[in-house]
Amino acid sequence: xxxxxxxLNRETGETQISIDINIDGTGQYRVxxxxxxxxxLLAQLSRHGLIDLELTASGDIETGWHHLVEDTGIxxxxxxxxxxxxxxxxxRMAHAYVPLDETLAFVAVDFGGRGYAVIDAEMTExxxxxxxxxxxHHFLETVALEAKFNMNVKxxxxxxxxxxxxAIFKALARALRQALTPDERRSGDVPSTKGVxx
Numbered sequence: 295x296x297x298x299x300x301x302l303n304r305e306t307g308e309t310q311i312s313i314d315i316n317i318d319g320t321g322q323y324r325v326x327x328x329x330x331x332x333x334x335l336l337a338q339l340s341r342h343g344l345i346d347l348e349l350t351a352s353g354d355i356e357t358g359w360h361h362l363v364e365d366t367g368i369x370x371x372x373x374x375x376x377x378x379x380x381x382x383x384x385x386r387m388a389h390a391y392v393p394l395d396e397t398l399a400f401v402a403v404d405f406g407g408r409g410y411a412v413i414d415a416e417m418t419e420x421x422x423x424x425x426x427x428x429x430x431h432h433f434l435e436t437v438a439l440e441a442k443f444n445m446n447v448k449x450x451x452x453x454x455x456x457x458x459x460x461a462i463f464k465a466l467a468r469a470l471r472q473a474l475t476p477d478e479r480r481s482g483d484v485p486s487t488k489g490v491x492x
Contacts, residue, residue, distance in 0.1 A: 298474075300376040304369045308361040309353030311369050317377045317474050319346025327351040327366060329359055331423040331456075335430075335463045336366075343467035359429060367433040371440025378441075378474065380492070381405055386485040388472030392465040397452030399461035401445065403469045407491040409439035415449035421456040430459055434466070442492065443473075 299316045323340035325333045325347060340347040349370070353362040378384070389402035399415075413434055417427035438445040445466070452458040477485070484491055 298377045298379065300373040302369055302373050302376070304365060306365065309351060309365040311351040311353075311362075311365055312349070313369050313373050314346075314348040315370075315373050315377055316346040317343075317374070317470075319344055321345065323347040323349075325349045327362060328355060329362070329423070329425055331425040331459075332359070332363060332366075335425075335459060338460060338463040339467045339470070341467070342464045343471045345467075345470070359425060360432075363425070363429045363433050364436055367436030368440050371437040374437070374441040374443075378405060380484060380490075381407075382484055383476040383480045383482045384485060385473050385475050385477045386491075388469045390465045390468035390472070391450075392461045392468060394452075394457045394461040394464070395454070397454065397457040397461045398450040399452075399458070399465045400448040400450055401462065401465035401469045403446075403466070403473050404444040405442075405473050405491065406444060406486065407442050408444055409442045411435040411438040411445045411447070413445075413447040415447055415458065415462060417449075417455045417458050419455075421454055422459060425459075427455070430462075434462075 301314045303312045321341040321344045325336045351366050387404045392399050413431050
């Protein structure tokens with residue numbers, strides 16, 4: 295199988311973002327968005343999803359973090375879609391439960407070519423270092439829409455907002471890793487009765 299990689303850049307009047315991913319990696323990452331909490335969450339996707347990730351992002355943060363977080367989600371989603379390609383041989387659907395102290399998060403994904411997100415995860419502003427819960431939700435939705443996969447997130451239990459966000463990203467990472475892992479029994483076929491994904 296050819297390496298499943300993508301290198302993309304996006305520059306607008308609001309942000310400048312570059313990304314390099316390898317979904318067949320070992321979980322190595324270099325992430326710099328200027329927001330420590332956002333960097334921490336993106337690092338979870340890489341390390342626990344075994345996705346090599348290099349990402350730099352800058353922009354008009356004097357207006358807040360919305361533009362940078364949203365545009366990072368757009369580019370990460372597009373990079374994932376490009377790296378997955380025709381999705382030949384992938385497992386396609388997967389889910390993961392991840393505990394973190396008092397918190398338990400569940401994420402299910404389906405790389406069936408249909409971008410959709412349902413996120414049931416109540417969080418408040420505390421312990422998120424300026425990264426609002428609504429932006430975390432928006433980032434996850436944007437990645438799913440741009441990468442064309444279905445994502446269902448359920449926060450089952452938790453009290454600390456840092457733990458909640460981190461558990462969700464770790465669960466997403468684990469689900470992505472399983473869904474994108476080649477299934478040897480598929481012999482490179484597209485995992486759909488349609489014969490095509492996208």
